[in-house]
Amino acid sequence: MCILFFKLDVNPPTDGYKLILASNRDEYLDKPTKPASWWQDHPHILSGLDMRKGRVGGTWLGISKEGRLASLLNILQPQLDRNAKGRGPLVRNFIKSDVDCLPYLQEIAKEGQLYNGFNLLVMDLPRSNSIPQIGYYSNMSGKDPELLTPGIHSLCNAIIDKPWKKAIVGKRKFEEIVNSATKRTEEKLVDQLIEFLNDDTPHPEPQINIQCNGELTLKQQQERSAVCVKSPDLRCGSRTNTIILVNAANKVKYVERTLQEPIDIENLKWLRNNYDFNLSSASSSY
Template identity: 35%
Template sequence: MCIIFFQFKPHSASAYRFILAANRDEYYSRPTKPADFWENDCNILSGYLVADFLTEEADGLTYLKKVSSEGHLYNGFNLITAEFNNTKGDTMCYYGNKSGQEPKTLEPGIYGLSNSLLETPWKKLVYGKKLFTDTVKQCNELSQESLVEELINMLNNEEFQLPAPDIEEQGQDFIRPMLKEISALFVRTSSYGTRTNTVILVDAKGHVTFTERTMLNPDANQWKVSSFQFELEI
C-alpha cells in the first residue's frame, strides 16, 4: 500500500519549490530494480511506469486529458505530473481514473496520496501528512542532508493507525490478515511491506536531489541508499 506526500511551492524564493517523500510497498519476493538513469535515455531517472509523459512533449494537463480518455480501460490508478519552468511557471496536475472527474491543475500546498484518491482522509494518510508537514516546516533551518534524513525517518514510522475501516473495506480478504501492519506508514509483515523510501527535493534554482533507500535481496534488514543530483533545464 504505497503512500506519497508532497509540497508544491512554485517559484519559491527560499529553499524548495517541491518536496516529495514516498514509500513503495510490495511483496518481498517480487523482482524489482532500483531507480537509475535509463541506458537508452540518460535524461530520464526513474524506476516506475511513467515513461510516456517523460518522453513526450505534451504539458502535464494535456497529457492527463489524453490518459483520461482511456482511463476506464484500466484498474484504479492515480497519476501526478510536475513541470518546473522559470518562464511559464511551475505546474502540477492530477488525475485519478476512479474519481469521476477530469484531470485538474493543483494549487500550491501540501498533499497526500495512498491507495485511494488524492487527499482521501484515511487515518494513516492524515497522520503521515501531519508528520510530513512538521518536517518540511523546518526546511529552511536544516541542511539538505538533514532534511533528507528527517524525511526518511518520517517514512519509516511504524506506529499503527487503528482503527482503519477504509483500508479494511478496500482490501477485504487480502488486507484483513495484516490490517494492523498496513495501517502504519512503514509496513512490515513476513512477506509484504515497504521496500523503497524515496525523497525528491527541487530547490529554488532547479537543483534536484533524488534519494532512494531500497531493500536488498529482499531482506528487511538490508538496505541500499542511492542519491542523484542534477539540474533541471528550466
Template identity: 35%
Template structure:
C-alpha cells in the same frame, strides 16, 4: 508506490519537496533508481517485470508518480501495466494536462490508479476512479491507495509531519524526511478504511513503513527541487524491511533546447 506526501510551491526556498514509499511483494524483480540506459534522460527505479516505474523525474524537470487504488470490492479490470503511465509521461513531449486528457480517454485499459504528472511549476492529478483531471494547488498533499488527500491515518500522519517540518526549516535535511517514512506504527481499527482485505491485513497496511513476510516497503524516495532548479533525488531500498542500498543523484534541470 503506496504512500507519498509532498509540498508544492509553498516554501521560500523549494518548489517541491516529496517523500514516498513504494510497497510491493518482495519477490517482484526491481532495479534501483538510476538514469535508464535506454532513455538516459529518465531517473527512476524500474519494475523489471513490466519495465515501467512508480516514481521518476527527467532531466527537463518532468516528474510523475503513481499509486494503485485499493478496493477489492471493485471488479478487476485493465490489461495494461500501470507503471507505463509514469514512464510514458516522462518520455513524452506533450504538456501534462494534455497527457492527462489522453490518459482519461484510455483509462479503461488500466486497473484502478492515481497518477501525479507535471513539474515543480505545475502538477496535475488524475484517478480513473474519480475520472476528473485536477491541477494540484500549492501546499501540503498526500496520496496513498485512495484519492488525493483522502484522510487515511497514514496519509494524515505523513502530511502533518511534513507540514510541521517545512514550517520550521530553511534547508531540507533528507535524513529527517527518511525518518518520517520509516515509521512502522499501525493505527486503531476504527480509524481505518475498509478496502476489502480484511481487518488483519488492513491493520498491517495502515503503517507508513510496512514489513511482513512477503510484502512491504521496498524503497523510500526523497526528491527536492529548489528555487534554482537544483534537484536532489535519493532512493533507499529495503529487503524484507532491512536497509539494503542507497542511490543519490544531484543535478540541475536542463532548459529546453528552444528556450
C-alpha cells in the same frame, strides 16, 4: 500499497525549496526491481524500474533533467483484472513527453477503464520563473483530470478526496518537517524525511478493509494503516523510500533507499543511491 507527500512552492526563498517530495513504494518482496539509475535509452530520466516479466521498464516514480516528474500509486481493490493494461507506462510516457499535464491526463482518462485502479500525479517544474503545473487523475474517482494548486498534498492507495488516516496524520507531520526545512542542512532534512517514511505506527482505517471487501485480517489491516508497511506474513511492505528535493536554484537531490535483492526477510539489507544534478545537467554519486 504506497504513499506520497509533497510540497510545491512557486516562490521559495533563495535558501528554500521549490519541491520537497517523500514517497514509499510498497510492494511484494519477490518482485524484481532495478534501483534508481539514469535510463540507458533516455539518459536524461532517472527512476527505479520494474523488472518483472511482461512489465520490464515500467516505473512508479521518476524525474527528468527537464523537470518532468510523475508518480503512480495503485488503488487498493479486492479483485485485480489480470487482463488489464499495465500501469507502469503511465509514468514513463509522461516523463518522456513534452505534453502539458492536463492534456496528458485527459488522454489517459479516455481509456481509464482499461486499467486497474490508480492515482496518477504529474508535474512540470520549469527552469524559468513560470508557474509549475501539477496534474492529478484517478480512474476510480469518477471525476475528470484536474490541476492541483501548489502547497502540501498527500496521496495513498485511496482517491485523493477520501484519504486514509495515515495520509492525513502523515501530512501533518510532513508539514512540520518541510516548514522548518531551511533550519537544517540538506543532509539532515533527507535523513529526517527517511525517518518519517519509516514510521510504522498504525493509524486504524476502516476504509482499508472496505476496499478489500473484508478479505484482510485485523493484523493485515493494522500493518497497512502505517506510513511504513511491514507485512512479513505476506512478504510485502515498504521496500523503497524516495526523497526528491528541488531548491530555488533548480538544483535537484534525488535519494533512494531500497532493499537489496534477493531480499532475505530475516536479514534485510538496504542500498542508498544519491543523485545530485541541475535541471539542465546531471552527475551521479553512490
